[in-house]
Amino acid sequence: MTLSADHVSWSAGGADILKGVSLTVETGEFLGIIGPNGSGKTSLMSLLAGIRKPKSGAVLMDGTPIGELGRRAVAQRLAFVEQQAETGERITARQAVELGRTPYLGPLSPWTSQDDSIVDAALENVDMTHLAERFWHTLSGGERQRLHIARALAQQPKILLLDEPTNHLDIGHQISLLDLVQRQDLTVVAALHDLNHAAMFCDRIAVMQGGCLVALGQPREVLTEARIRDVFGVNVDIEQDSGGICHIRFLTRRSQGRTNLARPAPLSVMGA
Numbered sequence: 001m002t003l004s005a006d007h008v009s010w011s012a013g014g015a016d017i018l019k020g021v022s023l024t025v026e027t028g029e030f031l032g033i034i035g036p037n038g039s040g041k042t043s044l045m046s047l048l049a050g051i052r053k054p055k056s057g058a059v060l061m062d063g064t065p066i067g068e069l070g071r072r073a074v075a076q077r078l079a080f081v082e083q084q085a086e087t088g089e090r091i092t093a094r095q096a097v098e099l100g101r102t103p104y105l106g107p108l109s110p111w112t113s114q115d116d117s118i119v120d121a122a123l124e125n126v127d128m129t130h131l132a133e134r135f136w137h138t139l140s141g142g143e144r145q146r147l148h149i150a151r152a153l154a155q156q157p158k159i160l161l162l163d164e165p166t167n168h169l170d171i172g173h174q175i176s177l178l179d180l181v182q183r184q185d186l187t188v189v190a191a192l193h194d195l196n197h198a199a200m201f202c203d204r205i206a207v208m209q210g211g212c213l214v215a216l217g218q219p220r221e222v223l224t225e226a227r228i229r230d231v232f233g234v235n236v237d238i239e240q241d242s243g244g245i246c247h248i249r250f251l252t253r254r255s256q257g258r259t260n261l262a263r264p265a266p267l268s269v270m271g272a
């Protein structure tokens with residue numbers, strides 16, 4: 001299932017936040033969205049999820065404007081894990097994940113053992129089975145974040161939108177979560193801050209800057225030293241391993257001093 005933004009613009013508080021963004025996420029693709037704070041990543045994700053309407057342009061799911069699909073139909077196709085996602089306090093971890101089944105339930109389609117199995121699998125996938133009966137308010141930030149992902153997986157979407165999904169997670173759970181998402185047979189869009197994670201897991205990367213899409217392509221095309229300097233204002237060294245994956249090393253004043261010993265003409269840290 002594809003998801004497209006066709007020249008979408010969005011304004012808030014009298015400011016133009018998104019300015020004519022166009023992109024298509026192909027079926028089964030893992031697209032990363034990177035960009036500095038305030039560049040419009042979350043705003044774009046909200047439009048792609050259909051929870052905000054563009055001022056102009058359109059968001060299309062398999063070619064159909066998302067606004068023409070009912071909420072239930074969208075929820076059966078697309079799950080969105082928001083950056084500040086919260087859930088009512090007096091529910092257990094398992095009940096939080098069970099909410100993912102809501103788009104499939106109704107008077108003629110009650111809860112069945114199949115829903116139980118789907119919830120079990122989602123909890124297992126994020127390594128949260130052992131905490132299933134704990135109350136939500138007793139869980140750590142990272143445990144809650146894993147449950148948000150489990151709830152999205154229990155929704156059995158075709159498209160998964162994740163806004164900074166590795167927030168609150170320790171490095172082990174960051175890697176295992178991105179690996180888990182990558183292994184799903186899903187179209188994925190994830191806003192990511194860690195450029196090395198974007199390089200490791202994404203098929204393509206979209207770069208946002210000032211509400212505009214300034215680059216879109218494979219990690220090795222997009223993650224160049226010049227672009228990272230232009231967009232993020234930091235200097236980096238980039239190496240590609242034998243598998244073609246970029247590894248980005250950030251140069252600080254200190255590391256540059258060390259680099260100076262090995263290299264005659266190192267990059268300087270911007271603004272230093």
Ligand SMILES: Nc1ncnc2c1ncn2[C@@H]1O[C@H](COP(=O)(O)OP(=O)(O)OP(=O)(O)O)[C@@H](O)[C@H]1O
Nearest residue numbers: 012013015017035036037038039040041042043044
């Ligand atoms: N409802 C709103 N009213 C006014 N301004 C808004 C609103 N929502 C977002 N903005 C502004 O739009 C810009 C883009 O915000 P957005 O949250 O999309 O950025 P982001 O790239 O996700 O940032 P971050 O990396 O910090 O999460 C910011 O300057 C933000 O202050």
